[in-house]
Each structure stands twice: as C-alpha cells, then as structure tokens.
Amino acid sequence: MGSTYRSVGACSCRSHLSRSAPPARLLRKHQSIAFGLQGLPRRTCGQGRCGKAGRHLRFKIQAVAAVREAVGRHAPTDVEYDAVIIGCGMGGLTTATQLAAEGAKVVVLEKYIIPGGSAGHFKRDGYTFDVGSSMMFGFGKEGTTNLITRALANVGKALTTVPDPCQIQYHLPKSSEHPDGLDIKVWRRYEDFVEELSRAFPHERAGIKKLYDECWAVFNALNSLQLKSLEEPRYLLGEFFKHPLACLTLVKYMTGNTGDYARKYIRDPVLLRFIDIECYCWSTVPADFTPMINAGMVFCDRHYGGINYPVGGVGRIAESLEEGLQERGGFVEYKANVREIVMEPATGSSPSRAVGVRLNDGRVYRGKTIVSNATRWDTFGKLVPDEQLPESEAKFRGRYTKAPSFLTFHLGVKADVLPEGCHCHHIIVEDWNKMEDPRGTLFVSIPTLLDPSLSPPGTHIFHAFTPEWVDDWKGLDSKEYERRKVQVTDDIIKRLEAYFPGLGAATVFREVGTPRTHRRFLNRMDGSYGPIPSRRPLGMLSMPFNRTSIPGLYCVGDSTFPGQGVNAVVFSAFGCAHRILVDLGMQPKLPVIDEGYNALLGAVRDRA
Numbered sequence: 001m002g003s004t005y006r007s008v009g010a011c012s013c014r015s016h017l018s019r020s021a022p023p024a025r026l027l028r029k030h031q032s033i034a035f036g037l038q039g040l041p042r043r044t045c046g047q048g049r050c051g052k053a054g055r056h057l058r059f060k061i062q063a064v065a066a067v068r069e070a071v072g073r074h075a076p077t078d079v080e081y082d083a084v085i086i087g088c089g090m091g092g093l094t095t096a097t098q099l100a101a102e103g104a105k106v107v108v109l110e111k112y113i114i115p116g117g118s119a120g121h122f123k124r125d126g127y128t129f130d131v132g133s134s135m136m137f138g139f140g141k142e143g144t145t146n147l148i149t150r151a152l153a154n155v156g157k158a159l160t161t162v163p164d165p166c167q168i169q170y171h172l173p174k175s176s177e178h179p180d181g182l183d184i185k186v187w188r189r190y191e192d193f194v195e196e197l198s199r200a201f202p203h204e205r206a207g208i209k210k211l212y213d214e215c216w217a218v219f220n221a222l223n224s225l226q227l228k229s230l231e232e233p234r235y236l237l238g239e240f241f242k243h244p245l246a247c248l249t250l251v252k253y254m255t256g257n258t259g260d261y262a263r264k265y266i267r268d269p270v271l272l273r274f275i276d277i278e279c280y281c282w283s284t285v286p287a288d289f290t291p292m293i294n295a296g297m298v299f300c301d302r303h304y305g306g307i308n309y310p311v312g313g314v315g316r317i318a319e320s321l322e323e324g325l326q327e328r329g330g331f332v333e334y335k336a337n338v339r340e341i342v343m344e345p346a347t348g349s350s351p352s353r354a355v356g357v358r359l360n361d362g363r364v365y366r367g368k369t370i371v372s373n374a375t376r377w378d379t380f381g382k383l384v385p386d387e388q389l390p391e392s393e394a395k396f397r398g399r400y401t402k403a404p405s406f407l408t409f410h411l412g413v414k415a416d417v418l419p420e421g422c423h424c425h426h427i428i429v430e431d432w433n434k435m436e437d438p439r440g441t442l443f444v445s446i447p448t449l450l451d452p453s454l455s456p457p458g459t460h461i462f463h464a465f466t467p468e469w470v471d472d473w474k475g476l477d478s479k480e481y482e483r484r485k486v487q488v489t490d491d492i493i494k495r496l497e498a499y500f501p502g503l504g505a506a507t508v509f510r511e512v513g514t515p516r517t518h519r520r521f522l523n524r525m526d527g528s529y530g531p532i533p534s535r536r537p538l539g540m541l542s543m544p545f546n547r548t549s550i551p552g553l554y555c556v557g558d559s560t561f562p563g564q565g566v567n568a569v570v571f572s573a574f575g576c577a578h579r580i581l582v583d584l585g586m587q588p589k590l591p592v593i594d595e596g597y598n599a600l601l602g603a604v605r606d607r608a
C-alpha cells in the first residue's frame with residue numbers, strides 16, 4: 001500500500017517546536033510529526049534553520065507525545081450533542097464551525113489524524129504538499145460568493161492569501177486552424193481572458209463574449225444573495241423579497257446545463273471542445289452534463305474574487321477552522337472511525353430516526369442530528385446498511401455514478417527546470433478524444449510559485465495528477481503495486497517533459513498516490529472524486545440537498561448540491577448548518593409553509 005499520507009519526515013527545528021503550545025496548535029505546526037505516529041521523525045526541516053539535532057530531539061519527543069495525546073483525545077460520550085458529524089473534511093468541519101458559531105454543541109469524528117480530508121496537507125522532507133487541488137475559489141474580499149473567506153470569518157479567522165494572476169494555462173491539441181496546438185491562459189482580468197480566447201477564435205469573438213457574459217448574469221445573481229439552505233422557505237422568501245430579479249434569474253438557469261448555452265452562441269467544434277475542458281477540469285464531465293449555475297460560479301469567481309492561494313498551504317484553511325471550532329467549544333476527535341449510524345426503531349406513525357453513531361471501538365455518540373461528510377456510497381450502504389436504503393437513495397444511484405479517482409504525483413523539483421514566466425496551474429490535453437479517458441488529461445499545479453515557503457530553497461513543488469479508476473489497482477501484491485507506481489510515474493513524467501523539458505532529471509523527491517491511497521486515507525469509496533451524472537442532469541435540481549429521507553440524518557460535502565470543489569462543499573456546509581439550526585429550533589421557521597415547500601421540492605426533484 002502506498003504511504004503517501006503516512007511516512008515520517010518531521011522538522012525538529014526549535015522555530016517549529018514549542019513546548020508550551022496547546023495540542024491543537026502542535027498538530028498544526030507539526031503535522032509532519034502527526035503523519036509519523038508510527039515512529040519518531042527522522043530528519044530536520046530542510047529549511048536550514050536547525051543544526052543542533054541532539055538538543056532538538058528532546059523537544060521532538062515531547063512534541064510527538066503531545067500530538068499523540070491530541071490525536072488520542074476522546075470527546076465525552078455521556079452527553080447528547082446538537083450535531084454529531086462524521087468526517088472532518090471541509091464539508092463536515094465547516095458545518096461544525098457554522099453550528100458552533102450559533103451556540104450549538106457539536107462533535108466531529110474523523111477517522112484519520114488531520115483536518116481537511118481532500119483539502120488537507122501533509123509534510124515531507126521540508127515540502128508541504130496539498131492533498132488535493134491547490135486552486136482555491138471563494139477566497140475573495142467582496143460580495144457573498146467568497147464562501148471560504150466567510151466560513152473563516154464566522155469563527156473569527158482570516159488567512160493571508162497570494163493572488164494568482166492566471167487561473168490556468170491550457171495546453172491543447174493541434175488542429176487544422178492551430179497547427180502548433182492551442183495555448184490559452186485564463187487571466188485574472190476577465191477582459192484579458194476574453195481577448196486571448198477571441199484571438200485564438202476570431203470568427204467566434206461575439207459568441208465567446210455572449211456565452212461568458214451569460215455566466216456573469218448567473219454569478220451576479222448569486223453574488224447578491226445571502227447563500228444559505230435552499231431547503232428553507234423562510235430564507236428563500238426573504239431573498240425573493242429583497243432581490244426578486246436575482247432570484248428569478250436563478251430560477252431561469254436552475255434546470256439548464258452549460259453545453260446548451262455554449263451551442264446557442266458557438267459553432268466552432270474546437271471551441272466547443274474548449275468549453276468542455278473548461279467544465280471537465282472541475283466537474284469531471286463535459287459541458288452538457290455541467291449545471292449552468294455551477295459554471296456561472298466557477299467561470300466568474302476566478303475573475304471577480306480571483307484565485308488566491310493561502311500562505312502556508314491549502315491545509316491552513318481546515319486548521320484555522322478547527323481552531324475556530326475549538327474556541328467555540330466544539331471538538332474534533334481523530335482516529336474515530338464511525339462504523340454505523342445508530343437508528344431509533346419506528347414507533348406507531350413515527351418513522352425510524354438517526355440518533356447517534358457507533359465507532360469501531362464500540363463507543364456510541366448520541367446527537368439530535370447526525371451529519372455525514374462521507375460520500376453517498378459510504379453513507380448509504382456502509383454506515384446505513386443496504387437493507388435500509390431509502391427509495392430516494394436508490395434513485396440517486398440510478399442518476400449518479402462515481403467519478404474516477406486520481407493518480408497523484410507529489411514531486412519536488414529543482415527550481416531551474418521551470419520555464420521563464422511559468423504559471424502555477426496547467427492543464428494538458430494531447431488528444432481531444434482522450435480527454436475523459438483514465439490518464440487522458442494531465443493537471444499540474446506548482447503552488448511554490450505563489451508561496452515559496454512550501455519547499456526547501458532552490459526547489460519547487462510540482463503536483464501532477466490525472467484521473468484513474470481503482471479497478472486497475474485491485475488485487476496487486478505490495479511488490480507489484482510498488483512496481484506499477486514507479487512505472488506509471490515514469491510514464492507520466494515522460495509525457496510532461498514535452499511541456500517541462502528536463503523534468504525527470506530535475507526531480508529530487510517523489511511521493512505517489514493511487515486510487516487505493518485515496519480510498520484508504522480519505523475513506524472515499526473507490527477513491528472517487530465524487531458523484532457525476534450518469535445521464536444529462538436537470539441542471540442544479542438533480543443533485544440532493546442536505547436533508548435525507550431518514551429523519552435526523554443529513555449529508556454534507558461533494559455528494560450534495562453543488563458537488564465537487566472546496567467552495568462548493570463549503571456552500572453545502574452553509575446550507576446544512578442553516579437547515580439544522582432551523583430544525584433544532586435555534587433559528588426561526590414558517591412551520592406549515594416549511595413542510596409544504598419541502599414536500600413540493602421533494603416531488604419536483606423526484607422527477608428531475
């Protein structure tokens with residue numbers, strides 16, 4: 001089994017260790033130690049600040065002990081929580097913080113030993129690697145769509161971020177019109193991007209502008225509303241009253257997909273493929289399967305709030321949220337593997353209800369509400385046994401399927417291998433017909449171009465990833481598994497050398513994750529990136545919101561609307577926390593309308 005999120009490589013430098021720091025802070029500063037719970041750290045930080053290894057070893061042993069203590073702490077089981085949350089990914093953690101900010105009593109139970117799940121980070125040999133994407137939306141300063149900024153602010157936190165001047169540099173295949181291939185940069189300034197794309201497709205200049213301007217109509221509507229639970233009619237009516245035009249605009253786009261709008265304005269087949277990759281790179285499906293509301297959000301926030309990288313790495317977001325949660329009396333228990341959701345049996349006219357969770361070690365946590373941040377397939381099928389699968393979930397399985405997982409290559413490279421003026425994020429498509437194949441599209445992020453402190457001097461982090469199914473990695477013994485990892489890394493580096501000449505020779509550190517790594521360390525069924533529609537969806541209406549048909553049980557994260565993406569998951573958490581606060585009577589509701597509206601919403605969505 002790959003060791004991507006486990007091996008030892010801690011900093012022993014005094015500047016990184018503090019004997020007096022509380023355990024949570026130690027966890028943050030010494031996450032590398034936390035990754036090395038199986039043994040003592042082997043090395044110093046690689047940032048050149050250490051030199052007195054013997055003396056520092058004493059601090060190191062104390063730090064390891066403190067981290068062990070933090071990781072091993074149990075939350076009390078003799079109380080009833082307002083919410084018991086399964087999983088400390090961005091979905092679960094943000095729900096917890098937003099509930100705690102309103103005075104709710106919450107506990108988060110996380111199987112692994114760090115916060116953030118796919119949006120966490122880990123340290124090795126002086127490198128801080130983001131587990132998943134390094135491209136952060138929702139970090140702007142203005143409007144209402146800056147959801148990450150808001151989630152942090154609601155628990156009194158803020159992070160310093162570095163603006164990225166270019167969201168993505170696309171390296172696209174040759175065509176008769178573009179015999180050298182197509183190189184498109186999505187600049188932070190909207191007008192610069194539209195100009196660059198229009199220069200590549202001059203005959204489609206008007207269509208390009210119309211399509212992206214239509215996305216702005218969606219974004220401007222979203223960006224004028226308070227973003228909360230779409231399952232809560234009191235809030236919706238309030239927003240309709242305050243911003244009728246914005247709400248009607250969203251109603252108009254609610255059932256539409258991006259491909260329909262693209263074809264309305266654009267004829268050029270290569271440009272339509274470009275719109276497909278613009279969607280695929282975050283939704284893992286082409287434009288016809290991507291809801292227009294989501295495209296409006298992604299295609300405009302990158303210009304409005306911009307793409308901004310948090311100093312210290314993406315994992316700082318989750319670490320800061322966890323601090324905010326603790327300061328508000330919430331609790332995250334690590335190494336807490338939830339085995340099942342405990343149900344109270346049905347009585348008379350009351351259906352069976354979720355009332356707690358049972359861990360692998362047998363302990364039970366009871367809650368007025370239970371929130372699952374696990375994927376839909378892990379929640380229904382594992383935590384709730386298949387025999388109790390609600391009809392709505394059976395329907396979900398018919399409409400959505402698991403997206404593939406990823407092969408991830410966390411590389412340390414010599415700095416001089418990067419070309420002059422290199423941008424942080426790259427997408428490489430060598431053949432349009434292979435865009436959606438496993439190992440077809442290559443993604444690259446070099447976050448050290450924005451925050452050089454993440455790697456030792458003279459080096460960069462080069463994070464490459466590509467979609468991959470778990471099936472190809474099943475049933476291998478450890479020797480064959482390791483051999484396959486080396487082989488696939490060499491193959492991918494060879495392909496990347498066409499764009500980054502000398503990459504192989506310049507690589508000084510390698511850590512490779514496979515779908516099995518994602519499955520094991522993120523606890524995601526088959527390591528999946530999340531749900532994708534198995535047929536054309538009815539825009540945003542097809543994805544489930546936070547409530548489930550089991551009373552007391554809510555879902556949050558990328559298995560709920562609006563799907564994958566850190567800011568998307570944060571929106572799902574805002575909705576989840578809001579709906580729970582209303583259901584717990586901690587925020588007001590309109591009782592009769594509430595039930596009628598949700599029954600209607602359920603009926604419409606059943607047909608979606």
Ligand SMILES: NC(=O)c1ccc[n+]([C@@H]2O[C@H](COP(=O)([O-])OP(=O)(O)OC[C@H]3O[C@@H](n4cnc5c(N)ncnc54)[C@H](O)[C@@H]3O)[C@@H](O)[C@H]2O)c1
Pocket residue numbers: 086087088089090091092109110111112116117118119131132133336337338339373374375378406518521522523524528529530556557558559563564565566567569
């Ligand atoms: N490698 C990648 O790039 C990658 C892969 C998948 C998802 N993503 C992205 O990550 C985000 C997903 O966020 P999310 O919050 O929905 O999920 P998440 O997968 O990031 O977090 C879920 C957390 O729940 C924990 N968990 C699951 N089952 C558990 C159980 N039974 N007991 C205790 N803990 C359990 C996991 O350990 C994990 O920490 C999205 O932005 C998505 O796009 C990225």
Ligand SMILES: CC(C)=CCC/C(C)=C/C=C/C(C)=C/C=C/C(C)=C/C=C/C=C(C)/C=C/C=C(C)/C=C/C=C(\C)CCC=C(C)C
Pocket residue numbers: 133134135137168222225227228230236239247250251254281282283293294295297298425426427443444445562563564565566567568571
């Ligand atoms: C009745 C009803 C229901 C309603 C009525 C009307 C209304 C009012 C409506 C409303 C609506 C709303 C509010 C909505 C909202 C929405 C939202 C917020 C959305 C969001 C979204 C987001 C997203 C999707 C995102 C995503 C992102 C991502 C995924 C990212 C990713 C990235 C990556 C992967 C990276 C790449 C890389 C490279 C390039 C290297």
